[in-house]
Amino acid sequence: MTAHPAPATRQLASAAEASLHAPSVFNTQPWQWRIAGDTMELYADPDRQLAATDPEGRLLLLSCGTALHHARTALAATGWTSTVDRLPDPTQPTLLARLRLGHAVPADPEAQRMAAAVSRRRTDRRPFGDQPVTGQTLTKLRRFVEAEGAYLHVVPADQVPALAVSTERAAGAQQDDPAYREELDRWTNRPQWRGDGVSPETAVEPALRRVPVRDFAPEGNPGLSADGGIDKGAAYVIVFGMTDRPADLLRGGEALSALLLLATADGLATAPLSEAVEVAWTRHLLTSLLSDLGEPYIAVRLGYPLDHEPLPPQARRSPAEIIRIER
Ligand SMILES: Cc1cc2nc3c(=O)[nH]c(=O)nc-3n(C[C@H](O)[C@H](O)[C@H](O)COP(=O)(O)O)c2cc1C
Structure with missing residues (x-):
């Protein structure tokens, strides 16, 4: 027994x-x-x-x-x-x-x-409002990321256009790739019993944003409206490390989690943005934002949404x- x-x-x-x-x-x-x-x-x-x-x-x-x-x-x-x-x-x-x-x-x-x-915590793809993220909050987030063995680059206002262009170019390259489109289609049309994938309910309608947000509803049925905000007060950060060795990437993920959980605990909304790191040449553009000092792992948008309606949870697999x- x-x-x-x-x-x-x-x-x-x-x-x-x-x-x-x-x-x-x-x-x-x-x-x-x-x-x-x-x-x-x-x-x-x-x-x-x-x-x-x-x-x-x-x-x-x-x-x-x-x-x-x-x-x-x-x-x-x-x-x-x-x-x-x-x-x-x-x-x-x-x-x-x-x-x-x-x-x-x-x-x-x-x-x-x-x-x-x-x-x-949720990935919030809605536009954020005008309220800025304070320098004090960003400093605290940086401390937590560093405690996990990674680094945080707070993207200054004059670098945001470069992040936007890198993201847009990466998204364009992916849209031209039938294998990417097929993969996105597969992971946005999951049967409920699988408990994974991204549901269109959590996708936001395409709109002009400071940095584009991935289109998770390619069939045109997003659940969230983009009305009311243009991400004016959003802060953009890049979690990075010294190498792309597996142990460092794993720590990068731990640092990303620390960032997202602490930000959520402090009342911020968060949304990872990884398109620009998925395509090699746009990832190299991001490296230049880090003064070539590190390996960009992922960007994150942080801020205060205008719409306080709670977001639906994304499905999860079962513990078993x-x-x-x-x-
Ligand atoms: C490594 C990584 C990359 C991600 N990239 C993106 C992205 O490019 N765009 C986006 O909207 N969400 C992105 N996400 C968020 C995931 O889509 C999200 O975590 C997942 O759908 C589960 O939903 P939840 O975060 O609301 O629990 C990323 C998350 C991780 C960990």
């Missing part, structure tokens, strides 16, 4: 469940967890890699990093230490992290605020599909 799982296993399973809410490219949720005793392993799921949009698997690694950070945050918020070994076995490149549960400690209040934001507990 199977015994009840040990307390350590229960803690880890509940942290892995928190990671189901993590953001991922096209909502592919390309990860798997395996739990044994006090150890939990994160695996990339290469079958969920987007061959046309993400041929090198950079966005897959960023997505897995957000899941890892969500799980770490859930543990810290319930008062557990943990240690993480990233890419621990060179012979198993899909084994991205081995997380070992430590001991009980007083819960970390900052982690509690971020954990409370996990189920509230993603978490395996060895007994």
